Amino acid sequence: MSVEALPRFRAENVRGMLRHGLITVVFCCFIAAALAITQHGDWGAQMVYSLSIGLISWLFIDVGRLLISGHREILWPSSGPWGYLLVAGGVTVGFLGGNAIGDAWTHQPLLDFGSFTERKLATTIIITVTATVCMCFFFYSLGRSKHMRRQIDLAQRNATEARLKLLETQLEPHMLFNTLANLRVLITADPPRAVAMLDRLNNYLRMTLSGSRALAHPLSAEFERLADYLELMSVRMGERLRYTLDLPDELRGTPVPPLLLQPLVENSIRHGLEPKVEGGQIAVRARKDAGRLVIEVSDTGVGLDAAQTSEGSGFGLEQVRERLATVYGDQGRMNLAAGPSGGTLATLSFPLPPRP
Amino acid sequence: MNSTALIAEDEPLLAQALKAELAAAWPGLQVLATAGDGRSAVREALRLLPQVLFFDIRMPGLDGLGAAAELADRWPADEAPMPQLVFVTAYDEYAARAFETQAIDYVLKPVQPERLRKTVLRLQQALAAQQQAKPAPAAAADEALERTLAQWRQVLAAAAGNGASASPAASTAPLKMIAASEAGGSTVRMVPIGEVLYFEAADKYIRVLTATHEYLIRTPLKQLLAQLDPETFWQVHRAVVVRSSAIEAVHRDEAGKLHLDLRGRTEKIPVSRLYGHLFRAM
Numbered sequence: 001m002s003v004e005a006l007p008r009f010r011a012e013n014v015r016g017m018l019r020h021g022l023i024t025v026v027f028c029c030f031i032a033a034a035l036a037i038t039q040h041g042d043w044g045a046q047m048v049y050s051l052s053i054g055l056i057s058w059l060f061i062d063v064g065r066l067l068i069s070g071h072r073e074i075l076w077p078s079s080g081p082w083g084y085l086l087v088a089g090g091v092t093v094g095f096l097g098g099n100a101i102g103d104a105w106t107h108q109p110l111l112d113f114g115s116f117t118e119r120k121l122a123t124t125i126i127i128t129v130t131a132t133v134c135m136c137f138f139f140y141s142l143g144r145s146k147h148m149r150r151q152i153d154l155a156q157r158n159a160t161e162a163r164l165k166l167l168e169t170q171l172e173p174h175m176l177f178n179t180l181a182n183l184r185v186l187i188t189a190d191p192p193r194a195v196a197m198l199d200r201l202n203n204y205l206r207m208t209l210s211g212s213r214a215l216a217h218p219l220s221a222e223f224e225r226l227a228d229y230l231e232l233m234s235v236r237m238g239e240r241l242r243y244t245l246d247l248p249d250e251l252r253g254t255p256v257p258p259l260l261l262q263p264l265v266e267n268s269i270r271h272g273l274e275p276k277v278e279g280g281q282i283a284v285r286a287r288k289d290a291g292r293l294v295i296e297v298s299d300t301g302v303g304l305d306a307a308q309t310s311e312g313s314g315f316g317l318e319q320v321r322e323r324l325a326t327v328y329g330d331q332g333r334m335n336l337a338a339g340p341s342g343g344t345l346a347t348l349s350f351p352l353p354p355r356p
Numbered sequence: 357m358n359s360t361a362l363i364a365e366d367e368p369l370l371a372q373a374l375k376a377e378l379a380a381a382w383p384g385l386q387v388l389a390t391a392g393d394g395r396s397a398v399r400e401a402l403r404l405l406p407q408v409l410f411f412d413i414r415m416p417g418l419d420g421l422g423a424a425a426e427l428a429d430r431w432p433a434d435e436a437p438m439p440q441l442v443f444v445t446a447y448d449e450y451a452a453r454a455f456e457t458q459a460i461d462y463v464l465k466p467v468q469p470e471r472l473r474k475t476v477l478r479l480q481q482a483l484a485a486q487q488q489a490k491p492a493p494a495a496a497a498d499e500a501l502e503r504t505l506a507q508w509r510q511v512l513a514a515a516a517g518n519g520a521s522a523s524p525a526a527s528t529a530p531l532k533m534i535a536a537s538e539a540g541g542s543t544v545r546m547v548p549i550g551e552v553l554y555f556e557a558a559d560k561y562i563r564v565l566t567a568t569h570e571y572l573i574r575t576p577l578k579q580l581l582a583q584l585d586p587e588t589f590w591q592v593h594r595a596v597v598v599r600s601s602a603i604e605a606v607h608r609d610e611a612g613k614l615h616l617d618l619r620g621r622t623e624k625i626p627v628s629r630l631y632g633h634l635f636r637a638m
Binding site: 173176177178180182186235236237238240274276 | 416
């Protein structure tokens, strides 16, 4: 973040400082009151000593931390001894300066600590140090929690944005409107096929709108949704799209994150087959390999090299990678390569869950 | 009087439907052929010389815009008048809005009979106007051609502009330096935009040509155009953008095609018919 984006003394920081100052004043009044009561001393003098020490420490530390760390989100020196030095400096300057002002107010010899009883000196120092450290820690925690809250807000916003974008890519207007246009034709020309297509569209929409919320569903359900999508697309593309789905029975129940494969198949169509005049084939295959589930999405489209120059790719893949990483950590893998007979081959693999 | 048309649409059901709707709305129209992709649309159009084109904007191979631009160049205007162009699109809200103001039409899929009837009416009027101009002297025919070209140019620019603004990657900041690889080499050179004489799209690349060197970049021409100052760089062809100040002369060959000579380069630069108006003598 640049200096311009976060000037040290922008209004928000100054407001924060003044708030700290006000809290300090209140706190100092309490200390002064406590001292006046316990030592039966002069209320006015205690007030002056306490407020002077507190406010000088506050000013020193608060201005200091802005000068040192004004470019960051948490306004506190983050590395090395700077934080401690700042507090120590604040205590020293506050103690000496505050006592000087107090001495002047009460017409006592300036900073004549020799006249103090040992106990009184120790008490003053301990109170100053403890109070300052406590206040600093309190303000630091306050700033930190504010920062954390901001981070959480940001993360939530990002997550929402990602989900909306996923939804947007899946409900891409061209796909939707072209499907509806086809449906409209079928309604008069071939009603039974129209009904079948409508059911597919229904399934597809339901899955897309609700699917991203569930954590997992059986692989067979994932394949059924792929079948819905591919069937819709093959009504639209006619003979230009052929597809096969191959799911062994033993793998049908394997839980997988919903819509995990969808972006890969969409990529195959959009960047592989749609640009290719004669169309081609998509094959989705699941198999077991050494305790891992391996899913391959292959197409006979224009291939990776050509697809890279077309716009809009990337988001779907990133989405799949992120979801694999969230669910399976290092164990989930995705690989994108040129297919054996031209086109693209995407391979996903992750550990099979242990059988119950 | 019978009119002829060609439909370019990659979704077979939608092509059939458009054909059926047209048969109902315009019984006198004869659909000569239906093409499933941009390249065969251009091929069929040049073979059959229809009077009306219905082009889907999104098609494999060559999209509707590209196909139209190529046709504008290759159309034999002395054999048949330039066809009327209607774009068909499922969802192009900006393009559709841009077309509203244009003389030529667009149809939104699914095609609605009401809307199609309006389009048919406009087409019939345009064709009737063309018919009247036909027996007129050559000057009038030229004028008619130029009018049609101007319409095409507007529609293509509107639709292409929509595409450019829709992609978030396209930036509008003017380009100062171009990171380009040397032809055949693995080095990336920083080429100041001031040295570039012209850009030529070739396959997956754009050739960047200076007075002495040739470089390659992989940015699509559409995206590059959005970053160039339109005063400085002129698009003169579907695939060519030249520095206007480097143009030395314009020649017309025997076939009536325009070519440019550039200061500092020896090759001839083709000028598309769509951009011929830039070089009409004042």
